Amino acid sequence: VSLSERGEFGFIERMRSWLPDGGATVGIGDDAAVVETTGNSVVAATDALVEGVHFRSDWSSPSDTGFKAVSVNVSDIAAMGACPRWILLALCAPPETTEEVLRGLYEGIEEACAAYGTELVGGDTVRAPQLTLVVTAIGELEGKEPVTRSGAEVGDVVAVTGPLGRAAVGVNLLLSQDAKDSSPEDAIACMAAHRRPRARVDAGAQLHQVAAHAAIDLSDGLGSDARRLSESSGVGFEIDLGRVPVAPEAGRIAAARGWDIERIVLGGGEDFELLVALPREQLEGTDWIEIGRVVDDGLWLVRDGQSVPLPDEGYDHFRT
């Protein structure tokens, strides 16, 4: 059964039967969703995933794509130190999209909602030439101050909340269409990191406990996200390349294939770990990894004891 056979309103009826009952005051099926908030701050982010640009249907299952569409938005909420709560989905789909695909997308969305404690409360379904998922995530600060990109202070430690490089190695494996000379476990872990990233909601909730000065989620690569954090804060960053934690699976595959792991980590993106600037004494008690420090100005990479300008290798959607 395709969308064009079911029709828009037939599909919405059916889709509602796939979803659990939620806690929204007004959920799916009215003009707008109504939710009850605590505190007086609401945090909102919207991100689009376009087939052929952000995902490929021959690489990712519909469920992967649904999961990822929620993750990338929840990650933005977590990077503000906020708690993600509600999800809206604008689904743009070709008329020939099958119910199997739609069902898979919503399964992935529901799995992500369950993982993050969020609820799908509304959306829109429209015809489009290319499958596109635009998710809006709404979260709450629950009385706390937002952790922005602009508060890093000279002397802060720069840390990441986990190892990097899996998703970018996963994409390279998928592009090379050949994972045969890698360990299957390593290849699967890296491809899964691309297909079904996990937002660091736990680390986001920790940002206040460590009095973090600034944070950003690593979506475009350590190089360009560090640049963004430092520019927003009006300070410089010095990154010790030797301290940057490379995910072991990613490191092994890159080594076996002769891929430049430095470039992958700096330019690869989609790790969705948080990059945080915080007071040095606060790092203790976290399992975050110190990778550098906030300095007066400039963006520096310390490689083999030599300080060099940080390469600008991040992903830009429009540059070719």
Place this chain on the structure above:
Amino acid sequence: VSLSERGEFGFIERMRSWLPDGGATVGIGDDAAVVETTGNSVVAATDALVEGVHFRSDWSSPSDTGFKAVSVNVSDIAAMGACPRWILLALCAPPETTEEVLRGLYEGIEEACAAYGTELVGGDTVRAPQLTLVVTAIGELEGKEPVTRSGAEVGDVVAVTGPLGRAAVGVNLLLSQDAKDSSPEDAIACMAAHRRPRARVDAGAQLHQVAAHAAIDLSDGLGSDARRLSESSGVGFEIDLGRVPVAPEAGRIAAARGWDIERIVLGGGEDFELLVALPREQLEGTDWIEIGRVVDDGLWLVRDGQSVPLPDEGYDHFRT
């Protein structure tokens, strides 16, 4: 200058220079937007406008399209009896999109934000084969109860907040590529209603004053939106065709061209007036137009004194 020459981040810098400074705690340029709410309810809606499906670039200017993308979402917030406050925009655009087009889109968005008292606080910009604007509108109930689709009661008056048919006649004129035998003023008014609809925020704010039981915005046509309101409320509707207010411009053009105005009004859509069920005694004091009543069951159209089943002519995005 195209998006691909400017780059994603170059564009975002530039776009920020086009926008006024707003009141958000954290606006455009961080991981997520942070806004301060009053009361404990937040209302959210998301709607996509896809080029070639919802708008055509040979019919509507970029500024029209930006304005409309905000209007259709603000209309959903108004139909809940809520006050629209914040806007997020996920812009999916081909790399060759020119800065002139982008500038126009944002001009229209800003004009709409100014008209509705809303603020653009965040978004995303991605590459896509088709120009698509996905807006999320967030509003507040300010301590009031939401006006849903499900509260209509037998005995209620059914009213619309203004005349219908302009936008659908406008589309028909644009499709026929020939407005020459219509009065220029009438044709312009109808085409403008399609290109740049106004959300009835004022009428939405009135819903509580008249103790409205249920409301929906007329986006898909009186026929299918009345069906949706009655089904959500578990009641029937009887619509007096003779009372349905046809916009004079639309009526004159339809008459001159032999177009079936009944079909246009019932099936045409995009009027963005509100359809409201309210206690009879409350209608006085509004300038809304009574068009029928809530009955036990069924959907009936009273035409020349005869009650007939209401035709189901609304727009469905996927049915062909």
